[in-house]
Amino acid sequence: MSKRNVSRRQFLNYTLTGVGGFMAAGILMPMVRFAVDPVLKASASGGFIPTSQKVSELTAEPIRVDYTFDQIDGWYESQVTNTAWVYKADDGKIVALSPVCKHLGCTVAWNTDKEHPEQFFCPCHNGRYTKNGVNVPGTPPIKPLDVYETQEKDGILYLGLLKPHEGA
Amino acid sequence: MKWNYKEVGLYQESKEYVDSLIIPMNPISFGVQMKHFSSMHEFMGILTMEVEKQLKGRLLLMPELTYWSEGQDKADLIEIWKIKLAETDFKHVFWITSDSEWKRYEDELPGSLLWIPSIRLEHLEEGQARQMMNDQVHQMLDMLTQSWNK
Numbered sequence: 001m002s003k004r005n006v007s008r009r010q011f012l013n014y015t016l017t018g019v020g021g022f023m024a025a026g027i028l029m030p031m032v033r034f035a036v037d038p039v040l041k042a043s044a045s046g047g048f049i050p051t052s053q054k055v056s057e058l059t060a061e062p063i064r065v066d067y068t069f070d071q072i073d074g075w076y077e078s079q080v081t082n083t084a085w086v087y088k089a090d091d092g093k094i095v096a097l098s099p100v101c102k103h104l105g106c107t108v109a110w111n112t113d114k115e116h117p118e119q120f121f122c123p124c125h126n127g128r129y130t131k132n133g134v135n136v137p138g139t140p141p142i143k144p145l146d147v148y149e150t151q152e153k154d155g156i157l158y159l160g161l162l163k164p165h166e167g168a
Numbered sequence: 169m170k171w172n173y174k175e176v177g178l179y180q181e182s183k184e185y186v187d188s189l190i191i192p193m194n195p196i197s198f199g200v201q202m203k204h205f206s207s208m209h210e211f212m213g214i215l216t217m218e219v220e221k222q223l224k225g226r227l228l229l230m231p232e233l234t235y236w237s238e239g240q241d242k243a244d245l246i247e248i249w250k251i252k253l254a255e256t257d258f259k260h261v262f263w264i265t266s267d268s269e270w271k272r273y274e275d276e277l278p279g280s281l282l283w284i285p286s287i288r289l290e291h292l293e294e295g296q297a298r299q300m301m302n303d304q305v306h307q308m309l310d311m312l313t314q315s316w317n318k
């Protein structure tokens with residue numbers, strides 16, 4: 001926008017539309033939020049969120065780790081509890097996978113399908129993922145599970161941004 | 169999937185995968201039961217929200233079906249739903265309620281009635297409430313996945 005001198009009438013106009021303007025801004029801002037890909041959105045204001053999981057207690061077996069944060073989703077602010085599947089990989093690195101199935105968003109669980117042990121299983125349409133989160137071809141999901149950034153602070157596991165799987 | 173613009177759109181695009189409909193039912197009243205019913209409504213909201221989160225990709229969660237505990241005929245309600253459901257492709261329809269009145273209508277309801285006794289969350293400590301809620305959610309998830317695998 002170019003700089004202009006504001007005449008008296010314009011000024012009045014601006015002030016009078018001010019209230020409406022604010023309202024419009026209030027309506028528009030959440031919409032911008034909606035447009036941001038949730039995968040790229042920080043779980044909360046960009047920071048890492050503490051879990052109650054001690055890093056030293058993690059093993060090669062994926063376990064469910066919950067974390068809670070305040071989420072502002074459009075109009076609502078609410079406390080949300082989310083889950084990650086966490087384990088220690090062979091190289092000692094911590095892997096934290098999102099449990100949200102990349103097909104249509106159901107919650108996957110570890111080792112719940114007797115015919116396919118040691119995999120993540122989606123109860124909705126029998127989607128499957130290997131332990132590292134890669135989708136098994138021939139099952140409905142076409143992408144691997146998203147991965148959390150992780151951090152260790154004072155022996156506690158922190159979860160950060162959710163990112164697309166590197167193998168994707 | 170939830171009953172909102174975005175997720176109903178997703179439902180319309182992926183109908184062949186969404187074969188289940190969940191209809192929570194809750195009575196209302198301005199009388200002595202007002203408080204009780206409001207608590208039931210809260211409980212039902214949390215329960216169905218959790219179930220939807222777990223099984224989002226295969227079910228559509230309807231907004232709560234609200235009716236007057238007195239003076240509104242359940243048989244009428246069932247009739248219109250029967251007609252409307254016949255126009256859809258849902259293979260599994262689950263009616264979820266804490267209102268025991270519905271047990272008398274179980275045979276007429278198109279689909280399965282899941283009657284779940286309401287927990288008075290307001291009488292419990294936070295941790296206790298969470299635990300009991302989790303148990304209920306798991307029971308419901310089991311019921312749903314079992315009927316899918318039948």
Ligand code: FES
Binds near residue numbers: 102122225226
């Ligand atoms: S939502 Fe997981 S397989 Fe369809």
